[in-house]
Amino acid sequence: MSQALQIQDSIEPVSFKLYDADFAAFSQKLGDSYARWGFAAISDHGLDQARIDAALDQMKRFFALPEETKLKYKLPIAGQRGYTPFGVETAKGHTHYDLKEFWHVGRDLPAGHRFRDHMPDNIWPDAELPEFREKVQWLYQALDAMGLKVLQAISVYLDLPRDFFADKVDVGNSILRLLHYPPVPQDGPHIRAGAHEDINVITLLLGAEEAGLEVKDHDGRWIAINPPAGSLVCNIGDMLQRLVNHRLPSTTHRVVNPAPERRGFPRYSTPFFLHFNSDYLIKTLPSCIDADHPDRYPEPITADDYLKERLREIKLA
Known part of the structure; x- marks a missing residue:
């Protein structure tokens, strides 16, 4: 069992009420948390809890369906739409698949959009869950909109125009992942999610009901993330870390298996992986390069090429 420290002793949640009341303070507090941890907790996020709960209910109903029913929605498109079954995704560099x-x-x-060759239509379990589409689409749109506001704060923290990211993520290949970690009946080599960094720009995560999320600190300690109820956890991804030359770090994190007394309980979470537009060229920002911080990435790469490269590494392509 992990002996992680508790992150609430180190990370102070930032109230989203500051977004309107004192945007400069919101940006500074959020940016300082990212610069230190690569993670931040946002309290008072203002998203409609009843609608969040409705989407979570639909998610749980889907994962409770028979396996053969769920497999009807597995598509051969690198796992980017529909269902990905248990035992597929494997963290980069790991041998054992994740338990999810x-x-x-x-x-x-x-129709006719330039990205439709790699961003196909969604599929939906309409026959089994006629309300799934509406309720889950709302959650996607709500987190997408919140992500833009978080990026505004990051922009100002980096001395960029507040709307710097707006036209770089407006048709991004962003993904809402509805995650189910089944009960873990016994010890073994697999854990719920092996240590990894996120591929994308930023990730927004509504609080999971069960503990397990941990981040790796600078000194190698694993620190448990247990934000207050009703908070939104948001972390920096590798694409943004690359763009800003590691001024904001993409921190290694994992989801460990439950304590013995919680082994019989599943865990659900809803990370939203916000991505750049596929043709955006990730090229280190000049303002993040100086004599003490030379460019770590002199060769730029498009967001889509970077995503494809990384999906192959985690067995989703």
Whole structure:
């Protein structure tokens, strides 16, 4: 069992009420948390809890369906839409697969859009769960909108224009992942999610009911993330770390298996992986390069090429 410290002793949640009341303070507090931890907790996020609960209820109903029913929604498109079954995703560099299954929802694009070759239509379990589409789409849109506001704060923290990211993520290949970690009946080599860094720009995560999320501090200690109820956890991904030359770190994190007394309980969570537009060229920002911080990434790469490279590493492509 992990002997992680408790992150609430180190990370102070930032109230989203500051976004309107004192945006400069909101940006500074959020940015300082990212610079130190790569993670931040946002309290008072203002998202409709009743609608969040309705989406979570639909998610739980889906994962309770028979395996053969769920497998009808597994598509051969690198796991970016529909259902990915238990025992597939494996963290980069790991031998043992993660103990999880999940459902992916992506951005809806109009006919003829230039990204439709790699961002196909979503699929939906309408026959089994006629309310799933509406309730889960709301959650996607709510987290997408919140992500833009978080990026505004990050922009100002980095001395960039407040709307710097707006036209770089407006049709991004962003994914809402509905995650189910089944009960863990016994010890073994697999854990719920092996140590990894997120691929994308930022990740927004509504609080999971069961503990387990941990981040790795600078000194190698694992620190448990247990934010106050009703908080939104948000972390920096590798794409943003690369763009800003590690001024904001993409921190290694994992989801450990439960304590013996909680082994019979599943864990659910809903990370939203916010991505750049596929054709955006991730090229180190000049303002993040100086004599003490030379460019770590002199060769730029498009967001889509970077994503494909990383998906192959975790066995989702």
